[in-house]
Amino acid sequence: MKVNSEKWGKEAEIMNKEELVKMAYEAQKFSYSPYSNFQVGAALLTKSGKVYTGCNIENAAFSPTNCAERTAFFKAVSEGEKEFAAIAVVGNKKGAAYEELEFCSPCGVCRQVMLEFVNPEEFIIYSGKGEEVKAFTLKELLPESFAPGMVN
């Protein structure tokens, strides 16, 4: 199985993007989002082929809310993972019909968290909308970034 990015001609020999998006939709089912009703799921693929999933977890005080992407990253990093190939992200309002689905991109905070652990020119972000998948590098979604090397 492979993660393909036809756009950049790169691939990680692990899992296809549709499968990763499917896992993000599975994780979305656990979304705790009673305030926004916007349910997000993420599936983070390590270079060794493991997948860590996450959902958004809201809080009545709002600022402690955690996004699905960061949930997946923090789960993985807390278990010793530091090498990542790709992440799939899906999100929609609770109960949305298939034809109402939209592509969902990571928020700015999550993009910054990703940058801490990946090469922005290689790490792929798959945004799913039902069976459709768009692919971006992190560098495309976070150009001119404040990178970890700047403070070392």
Ligand SMILES: [Zn+2]
């Ligand atoms: Zn986020």
